[in-house]
Amino acid sequence: MKHITIKDIARELNVSVSTVSRAMNDTFDISAKTRDKVLKTAKEMGYHPNPVAKRLHQQKTFQVGVVIPEFINDFFPQIIMGMQNVLQAEGYQLLIMQSNECFETEMENVLKLEENMVDGLLISLSRETQNIDYYNKLYEKGMPMVFFNRVNEMIKAPKVIFNDFKWSYFAVEHLIKQGCKNIIHLAGYKHLSLSRERIRGYEKAMNKFHLPYDDDCIIETGFMIDEGEIVMKRLLDKGICPDGIFATNDPTAIGAIKALKSAGKRIPEDVCIIGFSEAMWSEVVDPPLSSVSQPTNLIGYHAAHLLLEQLNEKQTEDNTIKLDGKLVVRTSSQRG
Amino acid sequence: MKHITIKDIARELNVSVSTVSRAMNDTFDISAKTRDKVLKTAKEMGYHPNPVAKRLHQQKTFQVGVVIPEFINDFFPQIIMGMQNVLQAEGYQLLIMQSNECFETEMENVLKLEENMVDGLLISLSRETQNIDYYNKLYEKGMPMVFFNRVNEMIKAPKVIFNDFKWSYFAVEHLIKQGCKNIIHLAGYKHLSLSRERIRGYEKAMNKFHLPYDDDCIIETGFMIDEGEIVMKRLLDKGICPDGIFATNDPTAIGAIKALKSAGKRIPEDVCIIGFSEAMWSEVVDPPLSSVSQPTNLIGYHAAHLLLEQLNEKQTEDNTIKLDGKLVVRTSSQRG
């Protein structure tokens, strides 16, 4: 794997390396004739500039780090695709790391990326992350950063989030319009701002329609199928059964459905249920799951652009982008 | 974001840069005293070696390129996690690119990675890829490469594949034992070796149990939900309905189920169906889908190790690893 360098071409043509460099970069101070000659033989010899040398000189790696909680569900991969579209076009590469929802791993990843001298960071917090001091320090030191999806209000860097409050409200309103009166909320992790916003949306809808609820109706679940299942089963065992469920995401909704089914409940006849962050398979489960769908591609798109602005040293004024989605109503929440 | 260099430390301590370098690399020709002194102030000053400079000098990037057809389904992400575990421990980073099942994009990705001077490549072919000349050329030029999952028999580099033949046989045998006599195979893309092997497994089982089948029973479908649905619908419209279906993967199985359901067929009573490459959601669909599960993590693990052997210039003797999985029987194929 011997690589051709600028030197090889220079020797071949009996010119200096700087001439070759000038030709490759098409600077003004070179004659068209020599430039074309150089470019021609460069092509013939199969020359490609050594990006590592370029990076060393420019003090820039053209790599940005992405830290996400997981990439097993299709949610984050979709976002990453949105980012890649934007950043690859600008010559950047993505280094993708997962925290596995673990704060410690998240920090390790960030440190590793920093040591690798990435030009910027795109981060979605793990469900554990509460201490964000390091991020603010890093941002103030001048590291270009954007947070997305899982953010924390105290973070100073730009953020791309979903309008969780608004769409949670719509989701619950939808359940109410289907005739549900006794609605519970499977609430993810209460210390995540995303979960808190969804709780607010739930509360607003319940209040608006004068439906009763208390703290027991807002149940912390986590984000996984089995967590939804366990919580639901526990409720049913206590003899409690709501007639409407607003789940913080699709996996917990699926879990709840499993528990409900095995307790002999019918969906949507006995219980209406709606999830969040439409997963690819929400339409193939039984019954097809209603859900709030998020514009994953757009999240990636905007996060990437906010990062680019920082990379290009432009000032970002309003630094939180809040996106809208849509309600996808399927069988699981539809009566009559 | 000013970075501390070896020079800064040298100046601070009034020693030469090489002394600092020696201390950092803990070489034999340095006194313990100066080494400790250097390491101490290095830490105090927050020094981190510049990986780019190191790469330039070592002529090695410690980055390996991964090219996969897509990462929307959880299959490839799982494999990538397996790779990351192995390679990160050895100091390598992954540059992940998607071909979107398109040959042209695949080639572009490989070229881009090559220009980026990755130390090696981990590749899973797009469904379109038939011309693999470039890969063989690259491999013979000395580029460390491993192919996985989607491979082509003509490729000379090491491969990690699944024993598709054997497990297809088991899948079809299972259907036969459930009493199916009229079994069709939704066959993916016939030019992929993976699909051909699955077809062979199907044929072997049918032959062994003396069940009739012809070319019309082996239907090319692609890999997506709607492709399975369309093919199945077309069959049903022609008045053809098998009593057993072996699908080349889970999405096509799901598609077929959709078509069957809307034609009023019951599963598994009227039609038994089994998929392949268990997806995360195969157990939440209706009915829960039987499937052949592949050891995704292991695929990544072995591919990474085969690459490491090449990166470390060890000779790889037997260069195709064939993995086994297991049959996961759920409702969709279980009678009585």
Add this chain to the structure above:
DNA sequence: CTGTTAGCGCCTTCAG
């Protein structure tokens, strides 16, 4: 044991 020097491949003054 430590310092000096050259070089990895490229870009960029500075001379000519």
Add this chain to the structure above:
DNA sequence: CTGAAGGCGCTAACAG
């Protein structure tokens, strides 16, 4: 318009 020289940060060969 072109060449020579220095430097990006680090390592390694060579002196001392």
